[in-house]
Amino acid sequence: MLRRFLPFLPLLLAPALAAAPAVAQPAADTLAAVRARGQVICGVTPNTVGFATPDSRGDWRGLDADYCRAVAAAALGDPNKVRFVPTSAQTRFTALQSGEVDLLSRATTWTLAREASLGLEFAGVNYYDGNAFMVHRRLGVDSATKLDGATVCVQPGSTTELNVGDYFRRNNMRLNPVAIENLEELRSTFAAGRCDAYASDTSTLAAFRVGMGDAGRDYVLLPEVFSKEPLGPAVRKGDWRWFDLVRWTHFALLTAEELNITQANVAEAVNSANPDVQRFAGRSGGLGTMLGVSDDWAVRVISAVGNFGEIWERNITPTGMPRGVNRLWNQGGLMYAPPMR
Template sequence: MIRTILAAGFAALLALPALAQPAADTLGAIRARGHLLCGVTPNTVGFATPDSRGDWQGLDADTCRAVAAAIFGDGTKVRFIPTTAQNRFTALQSGEVDMLSRATTWTLGREAQLGLVFAGVNYYDGNAFMVRRSLGVDSATRLDGASVCLQPGSTTELNVADYFRRNNMRLNPLLIENLEELRAAFASGRCDAYASDTSTLAAFRVGQGAAGADYVLLPEIFSKEPLGPVVRKGDWKFFDIVRWTLFALITAEELGINRDNLASFESSPNPDVQRFLGRSGDLGRQLGVSNDWAVQVVRAVGNFSDMWERSVTPTGMPRGVNRLWTQGGLMYAPPMR
């Protein structure tokens, strides 16, 4: 009888789901190292690109700085690691970087298969095609048989194949991993069209200076590309900090708080403002950072609107669906309370 009971109990134990392995302490490693390692694009104007002094500028770069400010109270404590479309996930999985903030699309497959998790969306985008004006093409439906420059390992590669298949068109892909080589191939005429996120295409056109007038962005947006920061799955303490840093940037815009007027909000009777400033609620300590973490984020990079105006507006991209939800857009932050 005892043997039967023991056997049944052992069988039940074997039937239980395997226990998750203890997650790495990313936050502890970052603090011990003294800076955040953030994977970014090699060179995308408006999102992440080094300026003439080698300082990284752009919406994604500022997202990295914001996370560093939340952790250290200092947005300069970040090291930017350029990654490609093909090596970015390996870099994150292996610990070469602590997080990605590099125009990466949130998909089911990436979360289900790669052991990664998206902390939110800092840019709602979509794929499109760019062609040379001399080609005389005004619609993507006229690209039958066209050669298209694409980065392997990107969602764009899959989306373009789907688009051509849906429209019964022949596709001749030209796959080039290095972004600068891909852009050079398009500019030299090796392919008829260049497909990517609309933000990336707009950044490329701006980067061409006066020659940018030779390129046309076709009107069809043929995919959903919610872009945002990515971390390793399982380390939920660090995930919470990255997610709520993004929400803090959006909340600051909702509340009208920016770097220039922070001091004027200190005496505000608004309880939402007082919680944001860390004067009530003890929210920072619940995250594992200081209670004024959101203040440090705003001091480092401003609010979300400040980041957008500084980085994306010069590319000519309208804010569109990336406006706040109160302005008809999709940017929405849960309550900080």
């Protein structure tokens, strides 16, 4: 009897096979590729003061740029072995998915859809942010609830674009969006008065105002923060060795601040008898070996860029943004690192 049905077995099984999820292919070994190349390729924002922007010498400065250097210090022992690749809001994910960049450190919001459908994995949060509106002072607007019918400059492909639409719908207001992908064009369009408001993360708006110099006094950041924007570095999903190294580099920056280990005192601090410091320094525990790097990797990170607080003071404080919820957990903030042990 069974022999009679054997020729039809593939046809009978076809629906079940079609419905079964495809087996994920093993991810590339990014750490090995980085070592072979001798360089970390890092996707950053084209020009956002405080996060990533080239200075007068062409050197990239900012919190996200320093995270790229920290990862290079951990992986290669040299924070200068980084190639920065500017990416737009719409091209950043493709750049990471395709392997054009090894790491996306670009003020990017961690969301379910981005992690579940784009093949990405967020390694942590290095800035807790939220969307807000900036308006021209001459408009006399002091609340986002007074923006009914306003034209709003926003980048397409960003979480801000979706959040602005939701905010206007929740408040029964009419929205006239002006979607411009190029960041510099968007900012110049707003500055020229062709938009009533400019919507983005509060940190980005503050950075824009600082970057405008004296003209920044003509803009008002409205008080309503209408979204959650946990920003952080992202890597390709499935490449767990690289993910672990990027994630624990972030945690090392937080742990160093908690242990009062700074760029200036790290060489001296590692001689402490404190067991936590000994593990951090690679004197015990073999934590670097577990990550596939040398055991003094965390010391190299702090020697290169300082701890998280130092990165913040160097890059974010000049924009006028208070540290707020981005303080350490034992200082009333949300920044918390699991034990390094």
